[in-house]
Amino acid sequence: MKKYYEKYREMIIYIIFGVLTTAVNYAIYFTCTQNWRMNWSAATLIAWTGAVLFAYLTNRIWVFQSKASGTKAILTELIKFVTFRSVSLGIEWLILKILFDALHLNTIRVHDIAAGEITGKTIAQIIVILSNYLFSKKFVFSAQRPWTSDQ
Numbered sequence: 001m002k003k004y005y006e007k008y009r010e011m012i013i014y015i016i017f018g019v020l021t022t023a024v025n026y027a028i029y030f031t032c033t034q035n036w037r038m039n040w041s042a043a044t045l046i047a048w049t050g051a052v053l054f055a056y057l058t059n060r061i062w063v064f065q066s067k068a069s070g071t072k073a074i075l076t077e078l079i080k081f082v083t084f085r086s087v088s089l090g091i092e093w094l095i096l097k098i099l100f101d102a103l104h105l106n107t108i109r110v111h112d113i114a115a116g117e118i119t120g121k122t123i124a125q126i127i128v129i130l131s132n133y134l135f136s137k138k139f140v141f142s143a144q145r146p147w148t149s150d151q
Contacts, residue, residue, distance in 0.1 A: 025051035064141030084135035
């Protein structure tokens with residue numbers, strides 16, 4: 001079991017923090033849409049902001065164990081992280097635009113639960129989580145890139 005964990009540690013930890021990041025995203029999103037009656041688009045942007053802050057810290061520290069040090073290297077890493085998360089925000093927004101504005105999935109309710117909205121958000125999040133892992137692994141926390149300290 002230890003060998004399996006060591007081989008897939010990064011992916012296992014990413015999944016754990018991916019689930020937690022998704023929970024942060026859902027909590028903020030559904031608070032905005034259900035309690036504050038915001039439209040899905042504004043709620044998505046607010047939820048994305050909270051989730052990205054949480055995800056950067058957890059990905060940097062525990063998932064990819066970034067070795068970036070010094071203000072310049074960390075700032076570069078953060079900018080790359082936010083840039084690629086912005087791409088996945090665009091992917092999520094496009095998926096929700098189609099599901100909610102074109103197909104009206106978000107209007108489906110079951111026993112006063114926003115079943116269609118939960119379904120649409122979940123479909124989008126699955127695609128976003130996979131995209132974010134690939135972006136982070138390949139472009140943000142890449143082990144091939146030597147990080148230097150600007151101290």
